[in-house]
Amino acid sequence: MACRTRPDEGKRIGSPIVHTPSRARRDRRIGMDFLTPDEKRKLETRLEELRANRPRLSQRIAEARALGDLKENAEYHSAREQQGLEEAEIRRIEERLARAHVIDDNSRRAEDVVFLGSTVKLREVSSGDVDVYRLVGEASRDPSSDVIEVTASSPMGEALMKARVGEQIRVKAPRGIKTFEIVELL
Template sequence: MGGPSGPMLSGQIAPICDQSIGPEGPPTGVSLRISRAVFRRASPAQCPWTHLRNNRAGPKDPPGVAPQRNQGMRAPITAKGALRLRAELEELKSVKRPAVINAIAEARAHGDLKENAEYHAAREQQGFIEGRIKQLEAELSHAQIIDTSTLNAGSKVVFGANVELADTETDEEKRYQIVGDLEADIKLGLIAISSPVARALIGKNEGDTVVIEAPGGTREYEIVGVSYEG
């Protein structure tokens, strides 16, 4: 069944908009084909729901939440993490880069490069250093630096939070800080905001329990403390 066209358009818009289309958009079922034909061509003055043509939530968007678009979003990083990474960048550029250049020059002086293990090791190290420099420069130039000491989230877990967890079975306690992906270091208790643990914690409050998928299996933890420090 085709949609109305020509002179029938204005006559068909009013009853569909007034009676058939609710706030959620065109009705479902057989009438959907007719409604969409009119719905697509109606102006905002004719049909108040026409704005939904370009702003309807996709299948993965929660009800009532507009679709999210990634338009140059800046990755968050803590102020302390930014200082640490800038110090690493400075060391790479002023100390390690010159050192590996000297090592390559010395290895060249030993003759045949095909069998020169020192030369190849130095070149490999140079590649790593240059790659890390480029990564740090790019990430830091586009990062959104957040001073976590100024956050006022109370007992709620958001980016930058220091979270104390207690295993509900063993009472073993862990402490993590949720940080940017680039500054994450599990040995220091710094977990990336994109990690499964951080995703399970974000939005929770002190006193809540969370279930976390760990390499050793599923564990349940109670959030016993949430704090924000510089």
């Protein structure tokens, strides 16, 4: 899905559309999940919160059960539903952490190469717009951040992975192929 060119050489690196699975998708299929140290910490913190909430939910269910008829007991059904949602999230996080491979800053091979956890400034070639992106394993869904998060398995993430400063990447987007230049790593 991505084609890289070096502006100084004008040579194309790779093909414009890749039909084989990306490394990120291939690794996810075989059970590997890449995380930054910060993403791993956030998952572990969330897991601790959910586990700590188990006794409170059990108590809430017991209190609601004591109120009587379970068929029309909204508090009981609400607590049971919440328990089911939290248990599902616990399982999802535990599975993700079990297959996680943490990519830390020391594992980066070169200063000018984009890896998981990198924050990069990109310029869209056609419009000249400049935005800041962060390559992540899983988006944090933090709307207050000024950085646009892209996952490694997205078309933009696949194009960015292992690209270098000064290269141009092509990304297949819903409205056609867009070309970006990697201005700098932040």
